[in-house]
Amino acid sequence: MPGPDTGRSNGVVTATPDDCLARNDWICGAYLSSRGQILLDAVLQHLRLTGLAVLIGLALALPLAVVARRWRWASGPVLAVTTILYTIPSLAMFSLLLPLYGLSASLVVAGLVLYSLTLLVRNILAGLRAVPEETRQAARGLGYGPVRLLLTVELPLALPAAMAGLRIATVSAVSLVTVGAIVGFGGLGNLIYAGMNTYFKAQVLTASVLCVVIAVVADLLLLGVQRLLTPWTRAARG
Amino acid sequence: MTTLADAWHWLTDPAHWSGDNGIAHRLLQHLVLTVVCLVVSCLIALPVALVLGHLGRGGALAVNLSNIGRAVPTFAVLVLLLLTPVGRWGEGPTVVALVLFAVPPLLTNAYVGMREVDRDVVRAARGMGMTGRQTLLRVELPLALPLVMNGVRIAAVQLVATATIAALAGGGGLGRIITAGFNLASTPQVVAGAVLVAVFALVVEAVFETVERLAPRWARAAR
Numbered sequence: 155m156p157g158p159d160t161g162r163s164n165g166v167v168t169a170t171p172d173d174c175l176a177r178n179d180w181i182c183g184a185y186l187s188s189r190g191q192i193l194l195d196a197v198l199q200h201l202r203l204t205g206l207a208v209l210i211g212l213a214l215a216l217p218l219a220v221v222a223r224r225w226r227w228a229s230g231p232v233l234a235v236t237t238i239l240y241t242i243p244s245l246a247m248f249s250l251l252l253p254l255y256g257l258s259a260s261l262v263v264a265g266l267v268l269y270s271l272t273l274l275v276r277n278i279l280a281g282l283r284a285v286p287e288e289t290r291q292a293a294r295g296l297g298y299g300p301v302r303l304l305l306t307v308e309l310p311l312a313l314p315a316a317m318a319g320l321r322i323a324t325v326s327a328v329s330l331v332t333v334g335a336i337v338g339f340g341g342l343g344n345l346i347y348a349g350m351n352t353y354f355k356a357q358v359l360t361a362s363v364l365c366v367v368i369a370v371v372a373d374l375l376l377l378g379v380q381r382l383l384t385p386w387t388r389a390a391r392g
Numbered sequence: 393m394t395t396l397a398d399a400w401h402w403l404t405d406p407a408h409w410s411g412d413n414g415i416a417h418r419l420l421q422h423l424v425l426t427v428v429c430l431v432v433s434c435l436i437a438l439p440v441a442l443v444l445g446h447l448g449r450g451g452a453l454a455v456n457l458s459n460i461g462r463a464v465p466t467f468a469v470l471v472l473l474l475l476t477p478v479g480r481w482g483e484g485p486t487v488v489a490l491v492l493f494a495v496p497p498l499l500t501n502a503y504v505g506m507r508e509v510d511r512d513v514v515r516a517a518r519g520m521g522m523t524g525r526q527t528l529l530r531v532e533l534p535l536a537l538p539l540v541m542n543g544v545r546i547a548a549v550q551l552v553a554t555a556t557i558a559a560l561a562g563g564g565g566l567g568r569i570i571t572a573g574f575n576l577a578s579t580p581q582v583v584a585g586a587v588l589v590a591v592f593a594l595v596v597e598a599v600f601e602t603v604e605r606l607a608p609r610w611a612r613a614a615r
Contacts, residue, residue, distance in 0.1 A: 249585065325462050330465075332467040365465050
């Protein structure tokens, strides 16, 4: 591949310009400057796929966990199905969804939703179950109906466990998006896949590092949100 | 529905079961990779975790390793390994990646299991004159066994998944049926491969479930 203009075009034809792209170095500043737009697009696709999957997962997991908590018979099947889904390897999951969604971004999002569902349902359910019975009775004694009890007492108390699940689900989703490269919608995974086929070291390393950076930043952001939403957990510790 | 029928036809065609790219060979590869790497990972992770747990040292590392492992994409590690000198050595990248991703859950669960043993029991063992090694092997390890086994189970499921993704980076195993299907644009083959992988993963999970059910009461997780 041609490297960026090195200012040697004055008659001297060099077969390989001496820069880190031509040398195929792992770390390469010229790669960052010449392909910034491609990297940005990949990062944005990565964020879009992850965000969409986790949000849909959350929207589905919350009612499922509440149902499993309210009716004891429902918790067995809900937990069994989500566990089975979680056991299926990501590549197989995306492939099983191929007849339904074709080669599309929806396929990747749907696969990721199924994974985040497991983590979220388990954690939200654990949080709801950990609400002390006395607390529930006290709220009922104050005249709280079942809906108000759920929204203003049980869900806030389940928030730390739910947020822990959300953080794990988000970090896992960031990492799993890369497998979406098999259908061409893998965010940074696309760059890793293309870099593998052309032995382009700088591209593979840069995209991999960005993946980890996104995961860490997302985790820290959610931790911050959790602190803001649950000030009482800090007060109790301090 | 026709896709499922086509996938079934693909699966039941004897021609697809034989040969180097056949289902039987890929199944064997997947099984060998999973079992060998599980044994290697256990040999690496468990002694370290048990000793660290016994001494009560290095807890932050042992616990955080799982979180780090989750944030690093399997696919990225496989491709990075492929481009290093390890890549020239056949299944090298696959084996190294498999072990790398199986070690964190083993380490974390075994360590937590050792630390969750009732301190009074450990003190009683010391009071009876047991040496450190005796306490570790006869008291702490049996009590930590349910969590240690839980770690082995998570590691095994992780190994099956990683071995599948290895196909994207040219590794062997059942995932190759899926990637070959994508290259041939053959949806039936992709679905058939995916079903094989899913069934394989669920069988592994079921084996551990059965072992846990058959285990004596003291070795079972308290649920």
